[in-house]
Amino acid sequence: MKRLTLLILLAFSLGLGATVKSPDLWALLSKTRFVEKLNREFGMYFLYPIFSDELKELEGKSVQVTGFYIPLDVSTSDCAVLSKFPNAECFFCGGAGPESIVVAYLKKKPTKRIKVDEIITIKGKLKLNDTDIDELNFILMDAEIID
Template sequence: MRIWFQRRAGLAWLGMLLCLCTGLITRGQDLPPVTNGWALFSQVKYTQRFFKEYNEYFLVPFFDTRIQQYKNQEILLKGHYMPLDLEEKNVIVLSKFPYSACFFCGGAGPESVAEIHFRNKPPRFKTDEVLQVSGRLMLNADDVNHMNFILKDAELITP
């Protein structure tokens, strides 16, 4: 009787452990869809950090768990095309604001721009052309040669 009970208790513990692990693995899949990535990005806090290799201070994001849970999740962004000369032909920069008020020219914050990596080479866009894209969110806090918010495998959404 005792052995039977110990086996049952062991199976119960194993079942509870599997439920817990399954819950942790699927936690990110239960997130509500992000239809306005800019609202999510605006929740990020920044601090200044000195980078010796550039002899300059840069704003560095702190991605708390609320933001990190959206890493690798599909999000939507609607914004203005920024004409930057980038080496990769399937990469563009999208801004929440038009060119005259963007992060590079008008003093907006780093939360207002995103690096978009299209799955396929995109068509040519005009400056300030309003685009809507969908892609997997990547978060970058360390590489100052890239934006803090990056959409991978992005696709252009036609209105």
Template sequence: MKKNVCFIALSGLLTLAAFTPAKLVSHPPVTVAAEPVKLSWETLRDVTFKKKWYPEESVYMLYPTFGAGIQKLSGKPVELTGYVLPVDYESNLYVLSAFPYSACFFCGGAGPESVVSLKFKKNGLKFKTDERRTFRGTLKLNADNIYELNYIIADAEMVEQ
């Protein structure tokens, strides 16, 4: 008899819980990761440059002013496809370019808005020059550190294609 009473009480609690309105049941908040914005190189052109004197290097360099459209994406998850340019294999430094090596910002006539620095979530990844790949990470805008590119994808991961 005791088993039947316990079973009936447990069944009643489960039934009550199943039909209790959601607003009365407390649940921890669910955080949904935002889908990355699929960036295009055209979107990254939302920037203007003016020459600025940098006394620490005794040189004029291009100082960026980011447009409102690209500023809205700062700190957001993004995906971008381009050509991989190894800078330093040992330090895991890579750049993603809108153009292959022969026409990139460093070697060709493209502008600084056509390259993005990749700061990987995990070290040890190896890529060959001009591999066309897609990467996902957090977009960072850089106007003040002259030793970094203007665009950075932080916590970058390669997207399998």
């Protein structure tokens, strides 16, 4: 019994038991609520996000997300949009909400051509946008494709 206890303590001291799982970013994004408000500049109603406290704690921190690549503008290759869902079901084409897409501004252009619905992982600093209607709500800055 003492030997087992010693092995468990050794494993924890080596960090084997101290692995911290990264938060599921899609799950956190889905906690965002949206309210319809009049934008006086455009004279139209838009959905504005209300971010959860848990998500606000991640702002400015490095996060990663895996999703389906959605091309928006083929000439802008330093920008990538990821969706929780494939293209046919994404926010732009299907019935998903704005909490299911993330835009990433890449540090450097991808070395290979990324295909529609290719599953990729991107890491970057999370920026939350609740004011600029010309930008997505969830932004990864200084991002890089890691998979």
